[in-house]
Amino acid sequence: MRPILMKGHERPLTFLKYNREGDLLFSCAKDHNPTVWFADNGERLGTYRGHNGAVWCCDVSRDSMRLITGSADQTVKLWNVQTGAQLYSFNFDSPARSVDFSVGDKLAVITTDPFMGLPSTIQVKRIARDPNEQSSESVLTIKGPQGRINRVTWGPLNKTIISAGEDAVVRVWDTETGQLLKESDKETGHQKTVTSLSKSADGSHFLTGSLDKSAKLWDARTLTLIKTYVTERPVNACAISPLLDHVVIGGGQEAVHVTTTDRRAGKFEAKFFHKILQEEIGGVKGHFGPINALAFNPDGRSFSSGGEDGYVRLHHFDPDYFNIKM
Amino acid sequence: MDMGKLRWGELEDDAEDLDFLLPPRVVVGPDENGVKKVIEYRFDEAGNKVRVTTTTRVRKLTRARLSKRALERRSWPKFGDAAHEDAGARLTMVSTEEILLERPRAPGSILSLPFLLVAGDPLAAMGKAGAVLMVCRTCGKKGDHWTSKCPYKDLAPPTDSFIDKPPGAETVASQSGSGKGAYVPPSMRAGAERSGTEMRRRNDENSVRVTNLSEDTREPDLMELFRTFGPVTRVYVAVDQKTGVSRGFGFVNFVNREDAERAINKLNGYGYDNLILRVEWATPRPN
Numbered sequence: 001m002r003p004i005l006m007k008g009h010e011r012p013l014t015f016l017k018y019n020r021e022g023d024l025l026f027s028c029a030k031d032h033n034p035t036v037w038f039a040d041n042g043e044r045l046g047t048y049r050g051h052n053g054a055v056w057c058c059d060v061s062r063d064s065m066r067l068i069t070g071s072a073d074q075t076v077k078l079w080n081v082q083t084g085a086q087l088y089s090f091n092f093d094s095p096a097r098s099v100d101f102s103v104g105d106k107l108a109v110i111t112t113d114p115f116m117g118l119p120s121t122i123q124v125k126r127i128a129r130d131p132n133e134q135s136s137e138s139v140l141t142i143k144g145p146q147g148r149i150n151r152v153t154w155g156p157l158n159k160t161i162i163s164a165g166e167d168a169v170v171r172v173w174d175t176e177t178g179q180l181l182k183e184s185d186k187e188t189g190h191q192k193t194v195t196s197l198s199k200s201a202d203g204s205h206f207l208t209g210s211l212d213k214s215a216k217l218w219d220a221r222t223l224t225l226i227k228t229y230v231t232e233r234p235v236n237a238c239a240i241s242p243l244l245d246h247v248v249i250g251g252g253q254e255a256v257h258v259t260t261t262d263r264r265a266g267k268f269e270a271k272f273f274h275k276i277l278q279e280e281i282g283g284v285k286g287h288f289g290p291i292n293a294l295a296f297n298p299d300g301r302s303f304s305s306g307g308e309d310g311y312v313r314l315h316h317f318d319p320d321y322f323n324i325k326m
Numbered sequence: 327m328d329m330g331k332l333r334w335g336e337l338e339d340d341a342e343d344l345d346f347l348l349p350p351r352v353v354v355g356p357d358e359n360g361v362k363k364v365i366e367y368r369f370d371e372a373g374n375k376v377r378v379t380t381t382t383r384v385r386k387l388t389r390a391r392l393s394k395r396a397l398e399r400r401s402w403p404k405f406g407d408a409a410h411e412d413a414g415a416r417l418t419m420v421s422t423e424e425i426l427l428e429r430p431r432a433p434g435s436i437l438s439l440p441f442l443l444v445a446g447d448p449l450a451a452m453g454k455a456g457a458v459l460m461v462c463r464t465c466g467k468k469g470d471h472w473t474s475k476c477p478y479k480d481l482a483p484p485t486d487s488f489i490d491k492p493p494g495a496e497t498v499a500s501q502s503g504s505g506k507g508a509y510v511p512p513s514m515r516a517g518a519e520r521s522g523t524e525m526r527r528r529n530d531e532n533s534v535r536v537t538n539l540s541e542d543t544r545e546p547d548l549m550e551l552f553r554t555f556g557p558v559t560r561v562y563v564a565v566d567q568k569t570g571v572s573r574g575f576g577f578v579n580f581v582n583r584e585d586a587e588r589a590i591n592k593l594n595g596y597g598y599d600n601l602i603l604r605v606e607w608a609t610p611r612p613n
Contacts, residue, residue, distance in 0.1 A: 003421045023396035033407065038400070042418040045399075047406030064395065084405035272427065282427040313421075321427060 003286060004042035006312040008035045013306025015057045016295040019064040024081070025295070025304055026067060027312050030054040034069050036081065039297060039304075042314050048079045050086045057098045057151075061105040066127070068108055070096030076110050078131065087131035094118050097165075098152045101127070103203075107139065109161055111149040120149050122163055122173065142178045144171070151197035153206070155220050162220065164194035164208055172223050182223040189225065190216065195235060195251075201242035201298070209235030215249045217275070227278055233267040237293050243300020244322070245275040250291030250305055270294060270305050274326050281324060286313050348375065360384040532586050533608035537575040539563065540599040544572070551598070552578045556585025577608055 011030035018025055018039060025039040033047040034055050053073030060067050060081065067079040072095040078088040090096075094115030101108050108127050114120045124140040147166030155162050160181060161173040168191060170184040184190070192212035199206045205226060209215040211234040217227040229249060236251040252268040269283035270291055289308030296303045302316040354363040364380045392400075404411070411417070462476045536548065545561045552558055563576035580586040586607075594605040 001425055001427075002423075003425055005419045005421055006417060007419075008417050021393050021396045023392065023399060035406075035408075037418075044404070044408040044411065044417055045402060046404055046408045049406050064399065082399075082402055082405075269428070280430050282429045284425060284427055286421070286423075286425050315425070318427075 001315050001318045004314040006037055006042045008044055009310050012308040012310060013293050016293040016304055016306050017058055017060055018295055018297055019060045020062050022298040026058050026060055027306060028055040028058050034058055046084045048084050059099050059101045061101055068099045070099040088134040090136050100153045102154045102158045109152050111152045113148050119143050122152055140178050142173055150195055153197055153199055156203055164197050166193045168192055168194055170208060184223060196237045198239045200240045207238045207240050207247055209238035229273045229278055231271055237291050239294040239296045241296050241300050242298055247273050247275050248294055250294045252290030277326055356384045532580045532583050534578045534586050535606055535608040537604045538601050539574050539576060540601050541572045548576055548578060552589055555589040557581040
């Protein structure tokens with residue numbers, strides 16, 4: 001395959017997200033402008049201007065009308081996807097790390113970093129249909145675990161919130177009461193910071209990637225550990241194929257070490273694993289730095305990766321990818 | 327043509343107004359191959375009129391199923407930084423390099439079938455196909471493992487004789503009947519008591535040089551020839567490394583000097599393979 005290279009960002013990529021139909025690809029980077037691309041040919045559709053810090057995460061509503069972005073400038077902003085106009089800005093006392101729309105787009109969950117003595121929080125905001133009626137009040141605030149919460153997402157039927165972060169523990173919270181329902185086992189769970197979390201297409205299970213050089217597949221309801229994919233590099237990003245029983249894991253040595261070693265030694269490929277057999281299927285090379293973000297197109301026929309090198313690489317799979325037998 | 331006369335100062339101020347001077351945008355195609363040409367005119371930084379021809383190929387994707395909403399989005403106007411993006415920005419490029427999904431194994435090997443599993447490993451394949459060939463010299467088991475992988479190699483009795491094996495001399499090895507998986511330095515091997523002086527003598531005293539050998543002569547042949555005179559520790563035939571053809575001389579090392587002497591007396595001038603052998607003491611190299 002010949003990947004499409006998109007060089008719209010001047011700083012390392014942090015997050016990638018497809019909309020539901022898979023025709024738009026949203027990219028976030030440490031430069032201040034989240035960008036939207038056409039996911040088929042990589043043409044840039046627009047940028048969302050207004051943030052004043054690294055953008056860590058984004059999510060797009062099911063109807064592809066709203067975009068929510070969380071940034072290190074201590075704001076979370078709502079955008080009109082079509083025009084790039086800012087609809088609303090939630091202000092926080094610390095950098096926002098992760099955002100996720102609930103099923104139905106009526107709620108959004110946001111995590112904020114520990115900052116200036118403040119603990120990290122998980123906050124749920126109600127998203128009004130009309131941006132003029134939007135309020136900044138939190139429906140729920142969870143002040144819990146120590147350390148940064150790198151990823152947060154909604155559990156099945158919005159009943160739970162799943163969070164994971166620096167303390168390597170995956171937690172499931174009750175959406176109504178904010179109580180901690182489940183915690184991953186310290187023995188079998190991750191040993192180091194969880195950097196990424198990606199749900200399956202149906203939301204029944206999710207994949208977490210960690211700096212302990214492994215990715216783990218969990219049941220979203222029971223938080224049972226289903227599978228572990230071991231690799232030889234810290235995992236920064238992971239994604240589950242919606243079409244085949246594949247998962248893709250990306251990472252590489254830490255950015256600070258990149259200049260001191262060879263590109264080949266850095267292991268900057270996106271590695272494909274068989275979801276069930278846990279066996280490696282193959283690797284896709286190309287980035288000059290660690291992979292920070294990975295996303296599968298909802299049709300499962302292409303995927304994109306974003307790297308520390310500032311490039312988004314959009315890969316449309318060759319036909320023989322779909323005939324791989326294990 | 328009056329464009330060339332414009333000075334840069336004028337251009338700075340009213341570059342916008344000059345756009346009407348440019349020829350209109352021309353779109354050619356797409357033709358039957360889907361090739362579309364867009365010809366645009368603009369001013370570059372130096373104020374020169376530039377023609378930009380963009381050639382694109384429009385291709386129908388067989389599997390493209392776009393929803394109505396997605397089609398609608400296709401025609402959305404660009405916004406943000408993308409709205410005033412110049413044609414030369416080249417933010418999106420198709421990789422010049424073909425990137426493949428690199429498989430950890432060869433794409434042909436199928437894991438679920440055990441008989442194909444060994445296909446990638448020639449040694450393993452040989453082990454399965456020619457199981458009879460695989461006889462462990464330590465425990466004598468057939469077809470189970472190679473000598474070097476013998477699980478009982480630590481329990482095996484130490485071999486009592488050692489014959490210095492020249493490279494590639496299979497017959498010598500088989501004749502010796504001994505061979506252990508782990509490397510043991512010669513001084514540590516069985517029969518090492520005598521080897522301390524033996525080794526030194528081998529090089530200078532008991533070595534016999536054989537010349538005028540035919541090209542077909544190999545080490546086993548020399549072994550056969552000289553064995554009759556007494557125990558031989560080493561047979562070596564010089565072989566050209568590039569062509570693999572014998573260079574016509576070799577060395578034979580005897581355990582006992584008397585045996586070597588008898589061999590020289592008997593075989594010097596002996597007709598062997600239509601050639602008359604010359605056998606003499608190997609002169610030690612001056613070092």
